[in-house]
Amino acid sequence: MGAHRRGAGPHQRRPPGRGDPLTPISVEAYLGGILAAVRPLEPSERALADSLGLVLTEAVISSVDLPGFDNSAMDGYAVVASDVAGASADAPVRLPVLGDVAAGDTTAYDLGAGSCRRIMTGAPVPAGADAVVPVELTDGGVDAVQVREPVAAGNAIRRAGEDVRAGDLVLPAGTRLLPHHVAAASAAGAATVRVRPAPRVAVITTGDELVPVGEPLQYGQIHDSNGPMLRAAVLASGAVCAAVVHVGDRDAEPLADVVLRLAEQADAVVTSGGISAGAYEPVKEAFSSGADVRFETVAMQPGKPQAFGLVGERRVPLFGLPGNPVSSLVSFETFVAPALRVMAGRAGGPAGLRATVTRGWRSPANKLQVARVVLTRSGDDWCVEPSGAQGSHILGGLACANAVALVPPDVTQVREGDWMDVRLLPGEELPA
Numbered sequence: 001m002g003a004h005r006r007g008a009g010p011h012q013r014r015p016p017g018r019g020d021p022l023t024p025i026s027v028e029a030y031l032g033g034i035l036a037a038v039r040p041l042e043p044s045e046r047a048l049a050d051s052l053g054l055v056l057t058e059a060v061i062s063s064v065d066l067p068g069f070d071n072s073a074m075d076g077y078a079v080v081a082s083d084v085a086g087a088s089a090d091a092p093v094r095l096p097v098l099g100d101v102a103a104g105d106t107t108a109y110d111l112g113a114g115s116c117r118r119i120m121t122g123a124p125v126p127a128g129a130d131a132v133v134p135v136e137l138t139d140g141g142v143d144a145v146q147v148r149e150p151v152a153a154g155n156a157i158r159r160a161g162e163d164v165r166a167g168d169l170v171l172p173a174g175t176r177l178l179p180h181h182v183a184a185a186s187a188a189g190a191a192t193v194r195v196r197p198a199p200r201v202a203v204i205t206t207g208d209e210l211v212p213v214g215e216p217l218q219y220g221q222i223h224d225s226n227g228p229m230l231r232a233a234v235l236a237s238g239a240v241c242a243a244v245v246h247v248g249d250r251d252a253e254p255l256a257d258v259v260l261r262l263a264e265q266a267d268a269v270v271t272s273g274g275i276s277a278g279a280y281e282p283v284k285e286a287f288s289s290g291a292d293v294r295f296e297t298v299a300m301q302p303g304k305p306q307a308f309g310l311v312g313e314r315r316v317p318l319f320g321l322p323g324n325p326v327s328s329l330v331s332f333e334t335f336v337a338p339a340l341r342v343m344a345g346r347a348g349g350p351a352g353l354r355a356t357v358t359r360g361w362r363s364p365a366n367k368l369q370v371a372r373v374v375l376t377r378s379g380d381d382w383c384v385e386p387s388g389a390q391g392s393h394i395l396g397g398l399a400c401a402n403a404v405a406l407v408p409p410d411v412t413q414v415r416e417g418d419w420m421d422v423r424l425l426p427g428e429e430l431p432a
């Protein structure tokens with residue numbers, strides 16, 4: 001990195017028991033520590049319309065019957081079924097039409113034998129009527145109608161309460177609100193729901209070589225791609241991006257102060273870069289001397305250096321991700337996204353699948369390799385091959401990938417024909 005200001009001096013080795021950063025920790029153990037430290041966010045009442053993707057902490061109970069009244073399932077004529085029992089094409093039954101009942105008509109009509117009303121789908125069935133004759137079985141008359149076929153009592157009537165009764169459970173606590181849940185909750189009269197909020201995540205990039213995209217580069221400089229990438233990853237995970245800031249060594253506000261300031265507003269802070277073994281490692285310099293943040297070597301490739309802790313008065317999780325772009329994204333998906341799910345009260349995780357390797361690759365010993373791959377469909381099977389070079393800086397290859405393959409630590413050579421556990425990259429869809 002091109003930093004110019006030194007931190008507080010050489011980094012001290014961490015005391016035993018707080019994690020020796022030189023001894024790799026497994027992905028499972030490191031993630032386990034994070035998940036044990038984070039807590040679901042406090043729920044609040046909010047408009048159902050603004051709650052897509054959020055998790056209910058209270059069940060939705062219907063305040064109404066569904067349907068709320070007997071109503072017609074078809075456009076046709078509300079009749080007394082016995083009136084049309086003898087109807088046929090050769091001998092249609094003629095009934096006078098007393099008028100229309102449209103959906104939304106709030107008049108409570110009565111119907112006696114020997115008459116009918118034209119009725120529309122969703123309109124309340126007049127008291128006394130016990131069936132609806134679809135318009136297709138009639139001549140469609142307005143003042144009088146010829147019915148050409150009989151219908152059974154109850155035909156094309158949706159009964160009050162046949163779906164849901166007032167007081168029934170519509171959605172249990174724990175439901176993550178998706179469009180179909182929103183439909184049921186709306187119909188049941190739930191204008192507001194009690195949900196856990198989406199975590200608000202602040203992103204901080206570090207490194208004096210970084211220039212915002214859109215600005216010209218000088219020799220030695222690169223565009224800040226982790227800031228936009230991590231913001232996108234936050235959004236793709238269903239969380240809210242509270243801020244994306246870059247902190248350089250020449251900035252007036254020291255990194256630790258920026259982290260603590262953002263930790264007052266955000267539910268999590270994610271930093272990129274500055275945690276490894278170099279002379280200028282701003283995140284390490286800001287936090288390694290305290291007890292709040294642990295710096296670890298994780299047995300994962302990419303994503304070896306990691307930092308995590310709870311910071312500020314609100315004890316907000318701080319994720320120190322490595323700066324290499326591929327490492328940063330893989331680290332986000334492996335450690336940050338699961339933690340955000342816990343904070344949002346979500347129980348599940350991304351769908352994984354198994355795929356056959358069509359072209360092999362090498363994998364480092366004793367590390368979980370999160371290999372970037374191209375996932376394709378082959379008949380009923382899934383196939384993967386590497387998306388290109390696997391270096392942690394290879395953004396072109398990352399952009400060609402749509403998935404990652406998880407190569408276990410004991411595998412050093414992935415061979416054609418092997419089965420691999422595969423996870424789609426955030427936001428990717430299964431290929432056609």
Ligand SMILES: Nc1nc2c(c(=O)[nH]1)N[C@H]1C(S)=C(S)[C@@H](COP(=O)(O)OP(=O)(O)OC[C@H]3O[C@@H](n4cnc5c(N)ncnc54)[C@H](O)[C@@H]3O)O[C@H]1N2
Pocket residue numbers: 001205206207209210222223224225226227272273274275276277278281302303304305321322323324325327392393
């Ligand atoms: N002597 C050692 N050197 C390194 C080790 C090691 O164990 N010993 N680990 C390597 C590994 S693995 C990784 S990963 C990186 C992690 O380093 P940092 O997290 O401290 O990240 P930086 O040094 O700040 O940057 C690394 C790399 O990524 C580029 N970068 C940083 N931020 C951004 C950004 N926002 N957008 C795009 N690119 C970014 C930066 O320019 C560097 O090239 O350390 C290795 N070194």
Ligand code: MOO
Pocket residue numbers: 300301302303304305322324326327328392
């Ligand atoms: O861990 Mo680094 O992420 O291998 O590049």
